[in-house]
Amino acid sequence: MQTFLKHLCGSVLVLISAAAGAGPAETHLEARKQWHQSIQAAYQALEQRADAYAEAAGDYCSVPNDGARREAEQAWQQAFLAWQQVRFVDFGPVEHNNLAWQFQFWPDPKNLIARKASYILKSDDLISRDLIGLSGVAVQGFPMAEYLLFDEDLNNGDNALPATRTCSLLTAVAHHIAANSSQLNRDWAGFRDHYIGTDQYRDTTVRAGMTALEILEERRLAQPMGLRGTGKRSAYAADAWRSGTSLKTMEATVRGLEAHYLPGLAVLLKEAGEQQLADRIDAQFDEVLQNFPQLHAPIIELLSEDERFRELQAFYMDIAQLNTLVNDRAAVALGVVRGFNSSDGD
Incomplete structure (x- = not known):
């Protein structure tokens, strides 16, 4: 995946060069062309990973064994990380039928995913793709699949995989995601x-990245760390805590923004006479990603051990700086007004 992103970023440089010397309207058009192309590549990767996960889940439930279980878990993770790469896109087709929420129902402070799973597994209803389609967003996406694969209480009980109904739910959800x-x-x-021909999508796309960074800092990091909300550290406030991949998902989000968002933003900043700011933002993305792979650990471990928590604090400070550069400096330079955060789960 990282090699693919490097090649993609290389192709983006061609578009950036083409935009050089153009007027504002032409530059904005080139930025939208670049964004659409790059996001399309990310959605293609998501489709491929989701198909592979659906196949792996079906293989495991057809012939359950430890190897097939590991392959299903790994395929789930790869598909989920592919979603994280393009999670920042909060407009356009992903708004239809609450698709973003179907992919990832989060936050889930009332543990609705576990309650929904328990209800379905205990009921006499036939578990099918139609049932998943009618059961609401808490049932339909990656967090439900994560619950079935990784939840300790579930997998130590009577409904532990590869129980028949649990497998039926797992495969139905996987096919829904695919x-x-x-x-x-x-x-x-x-x-x-429509996207390329509509001027307003310049600001909409800039704002999408701003929102993603704000959510990453305030909701996905600060809240579990006890810097917001109750003031207490809590792994359960993070996404993907059951699989221990909270920090991997954050890394994937940052890599997705770097690959699919930053190049277009850099085009606009250069046209606005803010090349130095564009370079600072680029360097800050690198600074954030230098925290990995050291932070590839379950968030509960990072929160409970003081030495590891200091590593998490350093990551938080790097994210906060990146958020400031984009949400304050770049937004002001481009005249983009911060909008309503429709991704907030409250």
């Missing part, structure tokens, strides 16, 4: 002309 990924990829391709 179908949504395919639909999203097709719809984004069909969205191209």
Whole structure:
């Protein structure tokens, strides 16, 4: 995946060079062309990873064994990380039918995912793709699949995988994710002309990255660390805590922003006479990513051990600096007003 992103960033330089010397309107058009192309590549990767996960889940439930279980878990993680890469896109086709929420129902302070799973597993209803489609966003996405694969209480009880109904739920959810990924990829391709031809998507796309960084700092990091909300450290406030991949998902989000958001933003900043700021933001992305792979650990470990918590604090400070550069400095330079955060789960 990282090699693919490097090649993609290389192709983006061609578009950046083409924008050099152009007027504002032409530069904005080039930025939107670049963004659409790059996001399309991310959605294609999501579709491929989701298909692989659905296949792996089906293989495991057909012939359950430890090796197939590990492959299903790894395929889930790869598909989920592919979603994190493009999670920042909060407009366009992903808004249809609450697709973003279908992919990832979060935050879940009332543990609705576990309650929904318990209800379905105890009921007499036939578990099918139709049932998943009618059961609401808490059932339909990656967090439900994570619960079935990784929740300790579930997997130490009577419904532990590969129990028949649990496997049926796992595979039905996996196929729902795959179908949504395919639909999203097709719809984004069909969205191209409207997106590229509509000036307002310049600000909409800039704002999407701003929101993603704000959520990353305030909701995905500060709240579990006890810097917001109750003031107490809590791994359960993070996403993907059951699988121990909270920090991997954050890394994937940052890498996705670096690959699919930053190049277009850099085009706009250069046109606005802010090349130095664009370079600072680029360098800060690198600074953030230098925290990995040391932070590839379950967030509960990072929160409970003082030495590891200091590593998490350093990561938080790097994210906060990146957030400031984009949400304050770049937004002001481009005249983009921060909008309502529709991704907030409150």
